[in-house]
Amino acid sequence: YLAYPSISRDGKWVAFETQPDKIFVVPAGGGQPLLVANGKHPIWDPKTNSIIYSNASAGTNYSLWQLPFSSTEGKIGGKPEPITVSEGRNMQAAISQDGKTIVYAAQTISFNIESIPFDPETGKLLGQPKELTTGTELKPFFDSSPDGRTVVFESNRGSTSNIWRTNGYSPP
Numbered sequence: 826y827l828a829y830p831s832i833s834r835d836g837k838w839v840a841f842e843t844q845p846d847k848i849f850v851v852p853a854g855g856g857q858p859l860l861v862a863n864g865k866h867p868i869w870d871p872k873t874n875s876i877i878y879s880n881a882s883a884g885t886n887y888s889l890w891q892l893p894f895s896s897t898e899g900k901i902g903g904k905p906e907p908i909t910v911s912e913g914r915n916m917q918a919a920i921s922q923d924g925k926t927i928v929y930a931a932q933t934i935s936f937n938i939e940s941i942p943f944d945p946e947t948g949k950l951l952g953q954p955k956e957l958t959t960g961t962e963l964k965p966f967f968d969s970s971p972d973g974r975t976v977v978f979e980s981n982r983g984s985t986s987n988i989w990r991t992n993g994y995s996p997p
Contacts, residue, residue, distance in 0.1 A: 829866050833873040837896055840867035846881035852899065861901055862892055866917045871924040877908065879916050887914035889929060938967055938976055938991070957991050 830841045832853060840850050840861075848867045849858040864878040865887065873896045880890040888910055893903035909915045913933035920927050938958045942951035957976055967978035977990050 831868045831876075833869045833896060834871050835873040835896055838869070838873065838894075838899070840869065840876050840878075842867060848876070848878055850876070850894065850899075859900070861894070862890070862905065864890070868918055868920060870920060871922055874902070877918050877920060877927065879914065879918070880905070880907075886911070887916060889915045889918055889927070938978060940969075940973065940976070 826844050828842045828844075830839055832839050837853055838850055839853050840848060842848055842865055846863055846865055847860060848862040848864045850861050851858040861876065862878055863881045865881055867876050867878040869876060870891070874894060876892045876894050878890060878892065879887040881887060885907075889908040890905045891908050892901065892905040894900070895902040908927065909929075911931060913931050916930045916932060918927050918929040937956060939954040939956050941954045943949075944951055958978065958980075967976055969976045974992060975990060976992075977988055979986055980989050
């Protein structure tokens with residue numbers, strides 16, 4: 826797929842995103858696309874000398890980066906540099922005409938595991954949800970024992986990813 830096209834302010838270039846998380850630049854009049862970064866949501870700075878994007882490379886957590894680009898030569902003009910560093914994802918940036926202000930969506934994604942008693946015959950809930958985990962380090966990969974009393978999940982609690990166990994729903 827092709828998404829988030831951004832035309833340079835000088836009208837000569839189009840930056841766009843493809844799946845999975847690749848940013849290309851192509852001449853506005855057509856031509857061969859050039860892969861410039863691993864990322865999402867590219868935009869041009871007002872002078873068309875750099876591309877601002879959410880970096881999808883390992884360890885960057887989708888922070889905003891600035892990639893120098895030579896509009897006259899049609900190629901990368903230097904090493905990318907970080908603009909933001911945060912715990913969440915920085916996405917869909919917009920830049921002011923004078924280039925002095927960037928606005929963006931700062932996303933924090935949290936996965937938590939909850940349990941709730943359920944009657945499979947009637948499809949009705951039999952109580953209130955019980956929170957089993959909290960925090961932003963949980964990954965969305967988990968499983969439960971056949972009786973639902975034990976839940977195992979992957980989490981980055983501590984310095985590395987580990988498998989954790991917690992008690993699940995306990996019937997009354």
